[in-house]
Amino acid sequence: MQAPESTAAASEKDEPVVHILWINAGLSCDGDSVALTAATQPSIEEIVLGALPGLPKIAVHWPLIDFESGPYGGADTFIEWFYKADRGELEPFVLVIEGSIPNESIKQEGYWCGFGNNPETGQPMTTSEWLDRLAPKATAVLAAGTCATYGGIHAMSGNPTGAMGVADYLGWDWTSKAGLPIVNVPGCPIQPDNLSETILYLLYQVAGQAPMIPLDEALRPQWLFGKTVHEGCDRAGYYEQGQFTTEYGQPECLVKIGCWGPVVKCNVPKRGWMNGIGGCPNVGGICIACTMPGFPDKFMPFMDEPPGALVSSTVSGVYGSVVRGLRHITQRTVDKEPKWRQKSHALLTGYKAPWSER
Amino acid sequence: MTAPQKDRELVEMAWDPITRIVGSLGIYAKIDFRNREVAECYSTSSVFRGYSIFMKGKDPRDSHFITSRICGICGDNHATCSVYAQNMAYGIRPPALGEWIINLGEAAEFMFDHNIFQENLVGVDYCEKMVRETNPGVLALAERTEAPHAAEHGFRTIADIMRSLNPLEGEFYREALAVSRTTREMFCLMEGRHVHPSTLYPGGVGTVATVQLFTDYLTRLVRYIEFMKRVVPMHDDLFDFFYEALPGYEQVGRRRVMLGCWGAFNDPNHCNYNYEQMSAWGRKMFVSPGIVIDGKLITTDLVDINLGIRILLGSSYYEDWADQEPFVTHDPLGNPVDIRHPWNQHTIPKPQKRDFNDNYSWVMSPRWFDGENLLALDTGGGPLARLWVTALARLVDVGYVKSTGHSVLINLPKTATLPEKTFEWKIPVRNGEMLSNALERNRARAPTSRRMPLRSRCTSPSRPWPTCGPA
Numbered sequence: 001m002q003a004p005e006s007t008a009a010a011s012e013k014d015e016p017v018v019h020i021l022w023i024n025a026g027l028s029c030d031g032d033s034v035a036l037t038a039a040t041q042p043s044i045e046e047i048v049l050g051a052l053p054g055l056p057k058i059a060v061h062w063p064l065i066d067f068e069s070g071p072y073g074g075a076d077t078f079i080e081w082f083y084k085a086d087r088g089e090l091e092p093f094v095l096v097i098e099g100s101i102p103n104e105s106i107k108q109e110g111y112w113c114g115f116g117n118n119p120e121t122g123q124p125m126t127t128s129e130w131l132d133r134l135a136p137k138a139t140a141v142l143a144a145g146t147c148a149t150y151g152g153i154h155a156m157s158g159n160p161t162g163a164m165g166v167a168d169y170l171g172w173d174w175t176s177k178a179g180l181p182i183v184n185v186p187g188c189p190i191q192p193d194n195l196s197e198t199i200l201y202l203l204y205q206v207a208g209q210a211p212m213i214p215l216d217e218a219l220r221p222q223w224l225f226g227k228t229v230h231e232g233c234d235r236a237g238y239y240e241q242g243q244f245t246t247e248y249g250q251p252e253c254l255v256k257i258g259c260w261g262p263v264v265k266c267n268v269p270k271r272g273w274m275n276g277i278g279g280c281p282n283v284g285g286i287c288i289a290c291t292m293p294g295f296p297d298k299f300m301p302f303m304d305e306p307p308g309a310l311v312s313s314t315v316s317g318v319y320g321s322v323v324r325g326l327r328h329i330t331q332r333t334v335d336k337e338p339k340w341r342q343k344s345h346a347l348l349t350g351y352k353a354p355w356s357e358r
Numbered sequence: 359m360t361a362p363q364k365d366r367e368l369v370e371m372a373w374d375p376i377t378r379i380v381g382s383l384g385i386y387a388k389i390d391f392r393n394r395e396v397a398e399c400y401s402t403s404s405v406f407r408g409y410s411i412f413m414k415g416k417d418p419r420d421s422h423f424i425t426s427r428i429c430g431i432c433g434d435n436h437a438t439c440s441v442y443a444q445n446m447a448y449g450i451r452p453p454a455l456g457e458w459i460i461n462l463g464e465a466a467e468f469m470f471d472h473n474i475f476q477e478n479l480v481g482v483d484y485c486e487k488m489v490r491e492t493n494p495g496v497l498a499l500a501e502r503t504e505a506p507h508a509a510e511h512g513f514r515t516i517a518d519i520m521r522s523l524n525p526l527e528g529e530f531y532r533e534a535l536a537v538s539r540t541t542r543e544m545f546c547l548m549e550g551r552h553v554h555p556s557t558l559y560p561g562g563v564g565t566v567a568t569v570q571l572f573t574d575y576l577t578r579l580v581r582y583i584e585f586m587k588r589v590v591p592m593h594d595d596l597f598d599f600f601y602e603a604l605p606g607y608e609q610v611g612r613r614r615v616m617l618g619c620w621g622a623f624n625d626p627n628h629c630n631y632n633y634e635q636m637s638a639w640g641r642k643m644f645v646s647p648g649i650v651i652d653g654k655l656i657t658t659d660l661v662d663i664n665l666g667i668r669i670l671l672g673s674s675y676y677e678d679w680a681d682q683e684p685f686v687t688h689d690p691l692g693n694p695v696d697i698r699h700p701w702n703q704h705t706i707p708k709p710q711k712r713d714f715n716d717n718y719s720w721v722m723s724p725r726w727f728d729g730e731n732l733l734a735l736d737t738g739g740g741p742l743a744r745l746w747v748t749a750l751a752r753l754v755d756v757g758y759v760k761s762t763g764h765s766v767l768i769n770l771p772k773t774a775t776l777p778e779k780t781f782e783w784k785i786p787v788r789n790g791e792m793l794s795n796a797l798e799r800n801r802a803r804a805p806t807s808r809r810m811p812l813r814s815r816c817t818s819p820s821r822p823w824p825t826c827g828p829a
Contacts, residue, residue, distance in 0.1 A: 037535065038539055067377075249564060278556075280551065
């Protein structure tokens with residue numbers, strides 16, 4: 001998918017194009033692709049149409065909404081771009097991986113997951129083989145969503161495929177030929193703007209308009225994952241006052257019915273899900289920690305109170321009930337208007353009019 | 359497959375991965391261009407994840423959080439069904455308000471899905487750029503064809519509609535993408551997050567039901583309705599044009615009419631999640647459950663629909679489980695449960711080379727047993743079966759939506775700039791034949807007041823057709 005050639009763009013035909021190659025065929029649900037179509041800051045249209053100043057010209061090769069749908073060996077064949085990149089004919093490109101990487105070496109034959117075909121064998125080209133071929137040639141590798149970043153749901157205990165994240169597969173200290181580490185944007189699915197904003201940042205960086213993307217130890221953009229859910233949650237005030245709900249549909253803190261917000265790095269309660277609407281604990285859903293490397297196993301059963309919450313919520317229950325009592329007193333005072341606001345012949349505000357006596 | 363084998367010159371064509379669809383789909387076909395037939399067609403899914411394996415032994419209350427992750431466009435439907443199943447298993451009935459919030463979330467999900475699928479995924483198949491490349495004569499005809507409903511949607515010719523569907527540069531393509539975001543906001547109001555909801559639980563929802571919540575939903579809903587008053591006539595003009603411009607196009611994606619619908623939107627006044635009474639409360643759903651075979655409604659009983667389901671191995675990479683001990687031999691009503699019913703299914707993966715003469719997919723083959731045959735029902739992508747079953751069942755009448763026994767009436771209220779409007783979805787019939795094909799699956803995503811043209815340009819007999827049309 002590429003911006004239409006305008007007359008202005010036609011005169012700049014030699015302007016280099018940054019290609020985005022998107023492989024959605026890890027063990028995924030395509031939910032991160034779908035999330036990107038929900039993004040508005042920026043939207044996918046704005047990225048592709050070059051609506052932001054300083055953006056390089058880009059071409060996105062993305063299964064979810066790609067125009068190209070021609071047959072093998074015919075015109076407009078989607079997969080051809082990936083073969084081109086493999087042959088070293090696309091420069092530069094950003095490789096986006098969606099879905100976890102199964103371990104193809106634990107079985108006798110066949111494939112757990114594939115993306116198009118291997119022209120030499122006529123069999124599906126496994127996702128891990130695509131990674132082996134394309135990662136060394138990519139300017140940057142972006143792992144989109146918790147499956148691609150850390151393995152996620154498909155890598156939970158008892159899974160048959162040996163699924164893992166991209167960094168587990170390529171190595172946590174892997175860097176691209178341009179010196180970029182793998183960029184992890186977790187979330188199940190990914191918060192739409194978190195993904196579009198990271199793509200925007202990487203495009204600016206590739207175009208020489210932004211410094212090295214700041215990542216934390218789990219390779220997450222620091223500005224998106226530096227705070228906990230709890231630190232951005234509009235129910236944290238209830239926690240402080242020791243008010244915990246034990247049933248659904250109530251406005252108080254959800255820790256006692258399974259919310260992991262106090263220890264989970266995620267900006268969703270603050271940013272909302274899209275256009276500031278929705279989210280998790282801020283709208284009544286327990287945080288199941290879907291952005292975390294330990295997801296899901298370390299947080300299951302999701303609907304039980306997290307073990308550490310018992311101590312902290314008990315402490316907050318004692319302290320909070322005192323604070324709440326004091327606040328009630330103050331609240332009763334501030335909930336009333338000052339006494340001078342009334343119908344009267346006398347002015348009670350303290351102002352002395354020049355015409356008043358004395 | 360009518361042409362004798364010796365006349366055939368088969369051209370092999372493959373599309374893998376298929377774009378503008380969610381999931382990992384590949385299509386491999388042998389095409390007889392001289393006889394204008396797809397002689398052989400194989401669909402393959404190239405991803406295995408193993409949900410039914412790794413969910414074993416986990417806390418059942420976690421199941422809807424996990425099953426949602428099966429699909430990244432309709433995760434909510436999986437979560438909702440899991441919550442329904444848990445309600446039945448635990449014997450709990452959510453408060454009515456919780457049920458309504460789930461219904462409103464689901465409704466927003468349908469609006470989102472139909473909108474993005476129709477305009478931004480499928481719609482591209484009918485856009486000017488695509489038609490110019492694949493069928494320039496059709497585009498030339500579209501330039502000369504006035505849109506019959508131009509006054510309602512504002513596009514003078516069919517080609518103007520096609521141009522507006524061009525990816526990104528088309529004005530309507532961009533508008534639809536923006537509208538799909540509004541419908542997702544509606545979803546997030548009720549269920550927290552799209553596509554994997556955060557506020558659904560067995561027994562109810564975590565959503566805090568306030569006046570503001572419903573105001574925020576209602577204002578977006580009426581804007582969406584205003585949009586659809588323009589969109590439905592536009593779709594009719596576009597799809598009817600294709601029937602006229604490309605004789606034989608009704609055969610694209612055409613299958614025998616065999617549709618299955620499990621119903622949608624429970625009525626909290628009737629649904630108690632008790633299996634023994636499922637037949638009764640199933641018929642109170644706002645979308646009727648049912649099976650339609652060759653245009654005839656053969657049941658609306660959720661118990662029969664459920665018990666008839668069989669999972670066959672087909673051409674998939676799994677080992678059989680027929681020799682294993684069944685989990686369930688009888689349902690709570692005492693009906694026998696087949697070893698191939700999903701309740702007795704084992705998932706035993708056997709990765710192997712893809713071989714189109716043997717096994718070639720990670721997807722099994724669900725069928726419905728009518729007592730004699732194992733039928734490959736389809737849902738028509740969802741909406742076609744929902745409308746067809748609801749139309750015939752004559753069980754729904756809520757004012758805004760009414761089943762007539764042969765159609766579904768949809769009464770839309772007055773909106774900001776447009777008056778009240780009634781749309782009617784009718785059983786698609788052309789030349790006396792009922793149609794379950796690509797265009798009608800599309801059209802069902804936005805039901806209509808159209809009249810199918812009665813005259814015919816295509817005299818070829820109907821025939822079974824592999825499902826590899828653009829839908």
